[in-house]
Amino acid sequence: MAPGHEIAHLAHLQLFTPKLDESVEFFTDFLGLRVVDSDGPDVYLRTWDDYEHHTITLSARKRAGIGRTHLRAASPEALRRRVAALEAAGCGVGWVDGEPGYGPTYVCTDPDGHEFGIYYESDWFTAGDDTRPALKNQAEAYPGVGVGVRRLDHVNFLGRSVEENRDFLVDMLGGQVTEQIVLDDGTVPGSWTTFTNKSYDVVYTRDALGLSGRLHHIAFATDTRADILRACDIALEQGVFIETGPHKHAIQQTFFLYVYEPGGNRIELCNAGARLILAPDWQRVDWTAAERAKGQAWGMKTIESFHTHGTPTVDELALED
């Protein structure tokens, strides 16, 4: 059975950073998130439009990279069904306590080893006096600081086999593939999958270094493309490294900016206008190598580091040995 609508949405995720203080400063002063809590090496931050407890956990580690990515199940029943399926398929790790603000969480891994946590119970966030929003249909006051990103938009993993990881999302979690790159040899070096009416929530891209479990980037949504231009101006002033952009992807039509947070992880600011996938029989879009060779939507060529930089980096991995 196609397990559609079992996952409600991409939720909070954990990022590793070897420079915790500077990473926190990047997330607050540049992106405009707020620190909601901290616990030893873990700092919890939230975007203003997140109804749950937190959006990002920054965890001090020797190397950069992504920790656990959380998905909220659509219901307690959906959670039970997903756990049963994962256990049957041998992808499950087991139950753990959720992060602060979240209920029991079932941990599993994709074929590449990226760790996911699935949960249903979630405490709705209540803002304190200093960040109480003026409008009651909003989680927290819109911040007048930094870019002021609205929410976590998607995560883009690097992996050895995009196909296997993609199938995990589809078969185990009910994801729907909306767009793909399909090479002339039939292999798939990139796949975009959604759980919602957004055109994608999770992306897998083939790791050019043949490594497993790495992160290409996580992305935050802004309300407009002009917000991303303003982000460029702020990045320039704050010394945030801009890797590439602003420009528009042909795939998914996302207007993008890629920067590195001080810990080394690539962060995207993204906007796709009001584009949504509403068709229940969406016809997957496959992009050929020839179509990809045209560059981004408006013609910019993709820069080299975009194909190779991931976290942990090769340098970081070498250090571990």
Next chain:
Amino acid sequence: MAPGHEIAHLAHLQLFTPKLDESVEFFTDFLGLRVVDSDGPDVYLRTWDDYEHHTITLSARKRAGIGRTHLRAASPEALRRRVAALEAAGCGVGWVDGEPGYGPTYVCTDPDGHEFGIYYESDWFTAGDDTRPALKNQAEAYPGVGVGVRRLDHVNFLGRSVEENRDFLVDMLGGQVTEQIVLDDGTVPGSWTTFTNKSYDVVYTRDALGLSGRLHHIAFATDTRADILRACDIALEQGVFIETGPHKHAIQQTFFLYVYEPGGNRIELCNAGARLILAPDWQRVDWTAAERAKGQAWGMKTIESFHTHGTPTVDELALED
């Protein structure tokens, strides 16, 4: 059983106009839709991001108003289940052929008499040479003409009993109420309902004149609020009547502009940034009369005609007698 996810999305709808040619000109030159076909008194138009055959049917009639509003079912099975439920509840009218490009359509009415059509089969639109999009993940070329609205966003009906109509959407069609106005006497003069991750697709507002079956407005989505400011400039030059706005609603946080098309129907241009309802346990927001008295989000008072103008208008109804 709560019939969630049975309706995929608000689809095409029919608008009546006593001034067909002028209405067509408004939809093409001002809004930026394209005429895709016509058949006697019916002209079919589409927004550039609609994957289906058409978005709006403009039908020549003696008076303004809304005809049939179409909802696409999530699957053939969902369609069968909805029909069974509607027939059991006595809300069904029966099967008809769909409009050009659409399969068999089941017609039903809400308690107020507004007509709905539910269908599943739909021919995906294929653009001809002159409007073929540059990017293959898009239905049709973005037009460089007029406002260039992306898609139909929502419809706002006037009704005698908001509660009964709202319950019809919820119980029969699986709609979810995201926000409401609840007066001190407990009655509900306004209710916002969604079938998707958008924060609303269908709205019911109490008809101040106590009439049934009227339309308050239909709304088209733009990608940014600035697009709506540009729409103001174009409206001014083209002589399009601006009723109120631009401003931001407190309810749903929609940035809005209300204009009248030449036939008399109110048309909204709307943008809510990147706001989406992702929580599977969304906590409905109820607005009190006191909260409403504060005016719109940024303080503007609602003008009188917004409470009274609907289509057909009182003058048009008098003419019918």
Next chain:
Amino acid sequence: MAPGHEIAHLAHLQLFTPKLDESVEFFTDFLGLRVVDSDGPDVYLRTWDDYEHHTITLSARKRAGIGRTHLRAASPEALRRRVAALEAAGCGVGWVDGEPGYGPTYVCTDPDGHEFGIYYESDWFTAGDDTRPALKNQAEAYPGVGVGVRRLDHVNFLGRSVEENRDFLVDMLGGQVTEQIVLDDGTVPGSWTTFTNKSYDVVYTRDALGLSGRLHHIAFATDTRADILRACDIALEQGVFIETGPHKHAIQQTFFLYVYEPGGNRIELCNAGARLILAPDWQRVDWTAAERAKGQAWGMKTIESFHTHGTPTVDELALED
């Protein structure tokens, strides 16, 4: 001789506030100015694109209102010529030391009693380490805080005789009238005057209360109209009072938002796109009462307080007695 090009531009101005701390907070946290210096009851603040020492002096006083408005002369010779003309006309008050960062300043008053200071010598601002801009053609780092207004745009005085005040600007200072309101009786209740390619720098509006020397508002320029919509969102969250807007004036086509700073002075955020007055033979635009009756550009009616509120307020003036 027409003294064109004698005044280079509207420069810094002094605002009185009975709530200095709250006013400073408004100018920094909401508007995004930075405090550059202070001296007892005077706090000096600057917009990031101002090449001079400061843009605004906030001065603690018992009542709100405007103090001295400074104009920078185009050259030392232009300054001498203006002083000679002012003295000959009996409008001069005399030389004073300039505010910190500015050279000798000649003080004069318009027929209504508003005080002007004219100077030429000016120390170019040099940013410290913490606000040094990334680009060397910019005065100070773009702030990632609040609205981030670019510069002081114009000042709008209330006056008993618009005609006399306007003639003072034209005859004494070389201003050029670009637009006016001319009533059926030939009187002029509003006049817009420029010293630059901007379409206006100084405005006189007839004081509905028949008072002298009051301020209607001062205005700050943003780069886009969308910046002003964002300002609305921030105002809402910070509790800044929005009097009217956002909307677009027919006169000068300025997109506007009017708020009150905590001291009571009306502050405008304004944007006119890329509109400039380049014609050396600009044909003054006169608006009739009938044309004004159409409301603002997109049809909004002007609210009552916009005609009556000025600073000092009537209450403040009564207190003085």
Next chain:
Amino acid sequence: MAPGHEIAHLAHLQLFTPKLDESVEFFTDFLGLRVVDSDGPDVYLRTWDDYEHHTITLSARKRAGIGRTHLRAASPEALRRRVAALEAAGCGVGWVDGEPGYGPTYVCTDPDGHEFGIYYESDWFTAGDDTRPALKNQAEAYPGVGVGVRRLDHVNFLGRSVEENRDFLVDMLGGQVTEQIVLDDGTVPGSWTTFTNKSYDVVYTRDALGLSGRLHHIAFATDTRADILRACDIALEQGVFIETGPHKHAIQQTFFLYVYEPGGNRIELCNAGARLILAPDWQRVDWTAAERAKGQAWGMKTIESFHTHGTPTVDELALED
């Protein structure tokens, strides 16, 4: 004597195109100009905010390139003074009839051979019924078609000696240099000059091919940077070639997009926010080679063709022989 304020502004200019019909279509359907008149091989087009008769003359020629660039003098006296100076310096060619809508025009050439026309008399444009603006302070209705650029912003010539050409603008015409590139050997490969409060009106860049009299690009101003992003989308759909951008120059902070019109001339769409040069003692900004090596403002590297493509192209020049 420094001849400041003798030239009011950059006015209309003539562009050569080997593909007249396609060039006209580009200027109307893509840029949103309107054809106001034509005369054999010459088609006159205007931007909506131009108060004069036309903005661009497209002239059918065997090769692309720029014809005469017109500057409007600030007064009849200023025109006489400039002519006297030009004749004394041996740069003058002589008087000719102005283009339709313009009075007697004095033709001269810069040291590189680019032709300039200086005039004062100008018929103010009066819109016909079909393009009459809704607001009387505007030349013509804002078009709801294409990009809808507001006005001609600047022209960028290629030249053998930037220094000599720059000095011509400064000494003969009263231009002011606001920014320059100064190499380590002291030579100036790029110079930005203004006649107004805009930060530049005319640019000279060293011709990498060592040729004389060529054009790098002409530029049109939009009201916002987002307008330029929308232009990208329209360019993509209309098959307009995008050479580079959108991005932001460090020099002058211009947000830019460079496209080629069908005749081969490079056209820039540009926006610098609300930035103006108001200081009468502007401190010229000199950029070193090291500073330039950082790339554009947000880090993008300049592409090769931007350094080499000019019109006429080398191929076109070879054809002439």
